[in-house]
Amino acid sequence: DKGNHRHFMAKEIHEQPEVVGRTIAHYVDLAAGRIKMPAELDVDFRKVNRLVISACGTAYYAGLVARYWFERLARLPVEIDVASEFRYRETPLFETDLALFISQSGETADTLASLRYARASGAKVLSVVNVPTSTIARESTAVLPTLAGPEIGVASTKAFTCQLAVLLALAIAAGRARGTLSERDEEGLVSALVSVPGLMAEALKSEPEIEGLARELSKARDVLYLGRGMAYPLALEGALKLKEISYIHAEGYAAGELKHGPIALIDETVPVIVLAPNDAVFEKTVSNMQEVAARGGRIILVGEENAAREAAVDTMATIAMPAMNPIIAPMVYAVPAQLIAYHTALFMGKDVDQPRNLAKSVTVE
Numbered sequence: 001d002k003g004n005h006r007h008f009m010a011k012e013i014h015e016q017p018e019v020v021g022r023t024i025a026h027y028v029d030l031a032a033g034r035i036k037m038p039a040e041l042d043v044d045f046r047k048v049n050r051l052v053i054s055a056c057g058t059a060y061y062a063g064l065v066a067r068y069w070f071e072r073l074a075r076l077p078v079e080i081d082v083a084s085e086f087r088y089r090e091t092p093l094f095e096t097d098l099a100l101f102i103s104q105s106g107e108t109a110d111t112l113a114s115l116r117y118a119r120a121s122g123a124k125v126l127s128v129v130n131v132p133t134s135t136i137a138r139e140s141t142a143v144l145p146t147l148a149g150p151e152i153g154v155a156s157t158k159a160f161t162c163q164l165a166v167l168l169a170l171a172i173a174a175g176r177a178r179g180t181l182s183e184r185d186e187e188g189l190v191s192a193l194v195s196v197p198g199l200m201a202e203a204l205k206s207e208p209e210i211e212g213l214a215r216e217l218s219k220a221r222d223v224l225y226l227g228r229g230m231a232y233p234l235a236l237e238g239a240l241k242l243k244e245i246s247y248i249h250a251e252g253y254a255a256g257e258l259k260h261g262p263i264a265l266i267d268e269t270v271p272v273i274v275l276a277p278n279d280a281v282f283e284k285t286v287s288n289m290q291e292v293a294a295r296g297g298r299i300i301l302v303g304e305e306n307a308a309r310e311a312a313v314d315t316m317a318t319i320a321m322p323a324m325n326p327i328i329a330p331m332v333y334a335v336p337a338q339l340i341a342y343h344t345a346l347f348m349g350k351d352v353d354q355p356r357n358l359a360k361s362v363t364v365e
């Protein structure tokens with residue numbers, strides 16, 4: 001049931017404040033201001049030397065975001081790869097590793113094969129899944145559910161942001177266990193986490209502006225997405241969403257990589273979408289934006305209002321995000337990234353819920 005939305009994808013984008021809120025509530029003891037993990041998560045993070053993450057597509061990008069959280073908050077080294085590579089790499093795994101798999105469907109063939117490889121190596125296997133009865137859930141040592149509800153649109157939206165919510169909660173729990181976060185740190189992070197649904201609702205208000213960009217974007221042959229830090233995997237996710245449903249070629253790049261090649265592509269025909277939360281690398285992203293502007297690139301800046309004003313770069317458009325603790329920005333900035341893809345594809349008359357050549361669940365390799 002699409003409710004009063006035209007597509008499942010629109011419904012799923014719009015229900016994110018609710019389902020992300022529900023997911024967060026599952027992992028937070030609100031009264032205590034603390035994270036609570038399911039009892040079956042029998043992991044002593046002090047004894048974990050490395051977190052090994054594997055997944056496909058959007059779930060892989062959630063893992064890439066989580067790498068920043070686990071390294072920063074828990075000082076836990078993270079190794080991550082797409083499951084189609086991981087399963088054949090013959091990568092050494094050790095008893096002190098913790099293996100983590102992320103999947104909406106819980107049936108993705110490559111992710112499942114990677115999980116079986118990790119199990120066979122004797123690693124503890126943890127999974128973040130949306131379908132609790134799935135094969136990946138069944139074969140895991142412990143399951144951390146996302147409570148996104150059924151996701152019908154082939155382009156993943158709400159599953160992604162719910163995965164991020166679970167992963168941030170887990171990184172906070174790991175940081176507490178490893179002593180890299182104090183009780184006060186935890187309280188601060190928990191209050192940032194619980195502010196996410198409200199901020200996502202704010203971010204959804206940028207929809208009319210984004211809709212207004214669809215005509216321009218629909219004319220593009222290539223679109224570049226740039227971000228630094230946690231906005232880098234988000235740039236990859238934004239580009240994937242646009243490719244999947246509009247069939248416009250899009251690429252996500254770490255903003256700092258621009259001058260190592262992709263800047264050669266920039267001219268007035270290439271829209272450059274810059275995801276720039278107000279974080280420690282914001283200034284760096286701004287200088288990359290200036291490099292794009294100097295070459296005639298047409299910038300769509302997604303960032304906080306003040307920050308965007310201070311950046312003083314010529315943009316084609318600015319999508320204003322509310323002010324927030326940058327640690328939670330990936331969940332909030334996912335919303336405009338999804339809406340950009342949705343409205344561009346819609347304007348182009350594409351079948352946004354069932355894009356060509358794609359299946360919701362990839363159960364063969």
Ligand code: M6R
Pocket residue numbers: 056057058059102103104105106107108111154155156157241244358360361362
């Ligand atoms: O069900 P899974 O999360 O394991 O699926 C992984 C990918 O196939 C999936 O995220 C795919 O990339 C989506 N079409 C992205 O929108």
